[in-house]
Amino acid sequence: MNPLDAPRPATAPTALAPAALAKTPLRADLQLIADMVAPGSRVLDIGCGEGALLEYLARERSVAARGMELSQKNVNASVARGLSVIQGDADSDLVEYPAGAFDYAILSLTLQATRNPREVVEQMVRIGRHAIVSFPNFGHWRVRLQLLLKGRMPVTEALSEPWYETPNIHLCTVRDFIALCGDCGIEIEEALVLNGRAHRASLNTPHLANLFGEKAIFRLRKD
């Protein structure tokens, strides 16, 4: 595994003041996703939250950036900042888009909260020439250790809420996700894992990526 990047802060504040957004560096995982996107391309960011990635792609990479977000509050705030965002649900609303509508369909740290992750990923590779998916890795050693030693549901930096409050209903490991892509006939173009530093995961040794990655980012395509 080769270090890809200098260490970045593992997390940024989740609530960003609108004025501060443009200047605040992107959260590390979002920056890695942004670096996978070709300048000037068409992007749909599914579950775009407050629009940090969208704003960065639109302003810094001249991307035709569009967003879909479940929370109406986040949508209104994003549109008020000049971003193109609609209220919508990844589980039900991706079917509306025509095939190949975007160069990239992005889903960051949201897959585990969808009702039907397999269908969502398949829709993403249909509407996007590429799909970029990131998720918290349930195979990380800290997660495994907490469950093994304490016998309690793991609470980590990437999975910060207790079991009774978490929106994450479909957690998976890096190897689970690789298996899903195989089942769906989806090609993995690039895979990264993060643990404070970003590493390019070797798919020849997925068990190492699975053990040491807190979050994983996959770039996918399906012809």
Add this chain to the structure above:
Amino acid sequence: MQTPRMAADPALKAGLSMEFGRDAPLMLDCGVALGPFTLAYQAYGELNAEKSNAILVCHALTGDQFMASRHPVTGKEGWWSQIVGPGLPLDTRRYFVICVNVLGGCMGSTGPKSINPATGEPWALDFPVITVADMVRAQKLLIDHLGIDKLFCVIGGSMGGMQVLEWAARYPEKVFAAVPIATAARHTAQNIAFHEVGRQAIMADLDWCGGRYIAEGRNPDRGLAVARMTAHITYLSEPALHRKFGRRLQDRNSLTFGFEADFQVESYLRHQGAAFVQRFDANSYLYITRAMDYFDLAQEHGGKLANAFRETPVRFCVVSFTSDWLFPTSENRDIVHALNAVAADVSFVEIESDAGHDAFLLDEPEFRDTLAGFIAGCAEHRGLNG
């Protein structure tokens, strides 16, 4: 095309107007060729040298072109004076903002109360039935006349939103951004039903005289007032009515056991009806409600709404309000779904408000912020900064 002219109509005296269709009449959807006809309009701000900063505001059923200035008949502030003006979301220091009285209207544009040149008498029911598409075709003549090749933005609520959709579908290369607000791509059965009640109230008034009330020196005030009262209820919401009036009594301590306006809500509606007849023409009300009823954008495009927007370059921002039951969020969302189906650039915002359909006429901060943000974002893409 003639030079701007002044006429006896107070609406024309108070504002701008232009005559069209003398040489080439306007072909209406009903098959009639209309011409000559007048369009009355208001303009705020200045058109820049490139003519790239024009915003067209489309007014609703009973609105008019005096959106940001004192109304020549009622003396009241414009219906969008909190949205259009210096430093406001439609900033008249940056944009040239115009609003045209719709064809068939009664504030200076040619409509059923205008004189039919063939008879020298008011058109009344001889006026051809017009459609939302006809209104837009007429506006296009004015926009062309002003030398505006591409509108920066077309925006409007309710029937104004229908015109926005029609503009974007019919002239996609002439529209940079479109903001349909609290509207629908087709008028629903329930909305047609409410309009029919209003029309029947007007036509049941003996003073309507089969539509020839102007020639007879009469006016169907009672019928038009009832039409307005019915419609006004649909513009509000139960929570808004409850908040404003509840079951409170009007200037009395107990029920009168009669049919005077015991309740404040009755008194309010009677006032709304009485005020409306001072400024609106009954036949215009028939014609414009009909235009809304006939509006079905999908049907104009082979039954599929998405077809209306195929390959559209227009940037859309669809806005709805939570308590609007006349043009509910679901109707607005149907527009968004159709735009998604052609991968159009669309934003969609639902604003929390208990004010019902009328919320788009009120000072809702979140609505104002949405408009301002969307317009600013579009200005950046259009290179209109500074």
